[in-house]
Amino acid sequence: MSFGGAVDSARNGAGNGVAHSIQVRNLHKSFGAFDVLTGLDLMFADDAITTILGPSGTGKSVLIKHLVGLLEPDDGEVLIFGRDIWKISAKERYELRTRMGVLFQDGALFGSMNIFDNTAFPLRKHTDKTEDEIREIVMRRLTEVGLERSWTKLPNEVSGGMRKRAGFARALVMDPAIVFFDEPDSGLDPVRTSLLNDLILDMHSEHRGTYLLVTHDIRTARKVSDYVGLIWKGRVVHYGEADEAFASEDPFVRQFLSGESAGPLGMD
Numbered sequence: 001m002s003f004g005g006a007v008d009s010a011r012n013g014a015g016n017g018v019a020h021s022i023q024v025r026n027l028h029k030s031f032g033a034f035d036v037l038t039g040l041d042l043m044f045a046d047d048a049i050t051t052i053l054g055p056s057g058t059g060k061s062v063l064i065k066h067l068v069g070l071l072e073p074d075d076g077e078v079l080i081f082g083r084d085i086w087k088i089s090a091k092e093r094y095e096l097r098t099r100m101g102v103l104f105q106d107g108a109l110f111g112s113m114n115i116f117d118n119t120a121f122p123l124r125k126h127t128d129k130t131e132d133e134i135r136e137i138v139m140r141r142l143t144e145v146g147l148e149r150s151w152t153k154l155p156n157e158v159s160g161g162m163r164k165r166a167g168f169a170r171a172l173v174m175d176p177a178i179v180f181f182d183e184p185d186s187g188l189d190p191v192r193t194s195l196l197n198d199l200i201l202d203m204h205s206e207h208r209g210t211y212l213l214v215t216h217d218i219r220t221a222r223k224v225s226d227y228v229g230l231i232w233k234g235r236v237v238h239y240g241e242a243d244e245a246f247a248s249e250d251p252f253v254r255q256f257l258s259g260e261s262a263g264p265l266g267m268d
């Protein structure tokens with residue numbers, strides 16, 4: 001099994017006419033003696049949905065935190081719109097973050113704010129828009145995710161699926177060029193997962209942008225992805241178009257994408 005090919009195919013992506021506003025090169029991250037990311041290379045195609053699949057604890061959330069500038073690499077580069085986000089000033093990094101939306105794993109809503117105020121938060125914080133303008137934008141976003149009648153509710157007064165949708169509305173409220181989703185399907189039953197995946201596809205076709213979604217759920221990946229990357233032991237071991245990955249004869253890719261226990265992948 002060759003792991004070099006994945007890196008090459010990720011690099012080659014630049015040559016085939018696909019633009020990439022996010023590029024990760026040789027990313028290393030350890031916590032103490034524990035190596036999480038061990039030389040991760042990846043590019044994310046603009047205007048497409050890329051899914052990164054990997055088992056729990058493989059560093060998917062750690063990867064997203066590097067991409068949004070919350071964690072600094074031990075080694076390697078994170079390029080967003082062609083700029084290494086750790087070689088620019090904190091102010092520039094902060095401005096860059098206003099062009100990214102993030103749906104965190106747990107929705108990350110403020111518990112003491114209602115759904116309207118949670119969704120309005122980035123606009124109040126980062127823009128000079130008037131409250132009338134904010135109301136117009138927030139209600140449009142909440143309507144898109146089906147929460148127009150729940151805007152007065154606190155996060156703990158609505159279901160997990162509704163919290164995810166509120167987090168999604170908030171992630172999109174600044175019209176971001178890049179949207180990150182950290183396990184949007186976690187904690188949802190299969191029906192709500194499927195509905196949320198439909199919503200992701202609808203919102204992408206409506207607003208476009210570079211979407212990066214990490215998950216361990218193969219059904220989610222199958223449904224929403226244009227491209228898939230597989231991470232294993234801190235590296236990208238396969239990257240390519242979703243149709244090709246799901247039709248792959250490679251025993252490693254097949255085992256990974258079928259979720260079977262028999263095959264070249266072991267527990268260690």
Ligand SMILES: Nc1ncnc2c1ncn2[C@@H]1O[C@H](COP(=O)(O)OP(=O)(O)O)[C@@H](O)[C@H]1O
Nearest residue numbers: 031034036054055056057058059060061062063
């Ligand atoms: N801030 C941290 N300090 C120490 N260990 C961490 C930290 N963040 C993540 N880890 C560890 O790194 C590994 C990868 O974590 P994570 O990216 O959250 O995995 P997942 O793929 O499930 O999202 C886990 O073993 C986790 O315990």
Ligand SMILES: [Mg+2]
Nearest residue numbers: 060061105183
């Ligand atoms: Mg995670």
